[in-house]
Amino acid sequence: MLVADLFSCVGGHALGYMRAGFEPGFFCEVRPERIDVLRKQFPSIPVVRGVENVRCPIGEIVIGGPPCQRTSVAAAIHGYRSGDSLWPQYRKVIGDGSFEWAIIEQPPGNKDWENTVSRDLATDGWACQWHTITASELGYPHIRRRRFAIANRNLSRLQSAGDALPSAIESVKRAASARRAWIQSIPRVMRMVDGVSRGVDRQQRIEAIGDSNPPEMAEAIFLAIKGATP
Numbered sequence: 133m134l135v136a137d138l139f140s141c142v143g144g145h146a147l148g149y150m151r152a153g154f155e156p157g158f159f160c161e162v163r164p165e166r167i168d169v170l171r172k173q174f175p176s177i178p179v180v181r182g183v184e185n186v187r188c189p190i191g192e193i194v195i196g197g198p199p200c201q202r203t204s205v206a207a208a209i210h211g212y213r214s215g216d217s218l219w220p221q222y223r224k225v226i227g228d229g230s231f232e233w234a235i236i237e238q239p240p241g242n243k244d245w246e247n248t249v250s251r252d253l254a255t256d257g258w259a260c261q262w263h264t265i266t267a268s269e270l271g272y273p274h275i276r277r278r279r280f281a282i283a284n285r286n287l288s289r290l291q292s293a294g295d296a297l298p299s300a301i302e303s304v305k306r307a308a309s310a311r312r313a314w315i316q317s318i319p320r321v322m323r324m325v326d327g328v329s330r331g332v333d334r335q336q337r338i339e340a341i342g343d344s345n346p347p348e349m350a351e352a353i354f355l356a357i358k359g360a361t362p
Contacts (some may be wrong), residue, residue, distance in 0.1 A: 135162075136189045136229060138222060140179075141343045145195055145237075149352030152358060155189040169308045170240045183221045184349030189229040194358070195350065197237030197278075198222055199343075216243065219337050223252055233357055236281040237345065240264060249281055258283040263353075269301060270348040271309040278345055280353060293360040300355040300361040 134157035137146055146156050159170050161178045175193050180186050183196075219236075226234050236249055246262060253260045257357040260283035267276035284290040 133192040133232075134190055136186075136194040136196065136225070136231070138183055138225060139198060139218070140166070140170060140196075140308075142166050142340050143173055144196065144254040144344035144347050145350040146174065146347075146348030149193075149195070149202070149350075151347070151351045152354035154193065154354055154358075160186055163184065166340055167192065169340070181282035183218055183225065186225050186228075189225050189231075191229065192231060193233040193354075194226060194229060194231045195235040195237070196222055197345075205334075207237045208340070219249060219252075224255070226258075227256060232284065234260075234281075234283040235353060235354055236283070237352075238279050240277050240279045244278065246281070247308070253283050257285055259285070259287045259290050261290060261298060263294070265301065265349050265352065267349075268345045270346060270352065271305045271349075276346065278349060280349070282353065282357070289360050289362070293356045296351065296356040300352040300359070304352045304355065308348045 133154055133289045135146075135154050136158060137143075137148055137156045138160045140146065143159070144157070146289055150156070156174065156177050159174070161167050162184050167181065168175070170179050181294045198221075222236065233253045234253070238245065250260055250262075250346060260281045263280050263282065265278055265280060268275055282290065282293060284293070288337040
């Protein structure tokens, strides 16, 4: 199945769901240096510049994490959490498409934001479940906790995917540990020796890695969806 990949950064989610047997239909990213990485690593996949420019989205699944600079705990600590978010634009893409599944990612710690997403999805006819996934439970040597809303219009299919997620996480962990995934994923994508990062300065690299998730998070979610009862 094709995936509409929003807020794509340098393709962390794509590396994961492609291992699960899915393919990106298109990427959506606004920062030029990250678009360069996507075009280098995924040369056959079109890139839309900015979520507001997505028209007639294709795919059976949509995934993305709206930028959290104004919604996260870190933003609150530093005094600039305003609640501003690109979630309304993401919601519009969901409404414009014919997706079976929608996946929304954010850092933990903002229940008000999560409740807004849940209410909006329910208004639009979607049921959703929120799941917390950490990098450490996938074999990584650090915590990195993330929240994922998994949504489907069919409640029984959604429940089936949720039930399958723990075993999918364990399966992905075994595979990731075997290939030492913690040194093989996003930092590897950004390596200078691959020729993808020329012109990307150190700060941009750090920001891109910080804005990306371990691919195994998406891999586990998509394996759970793949195994969901039709």
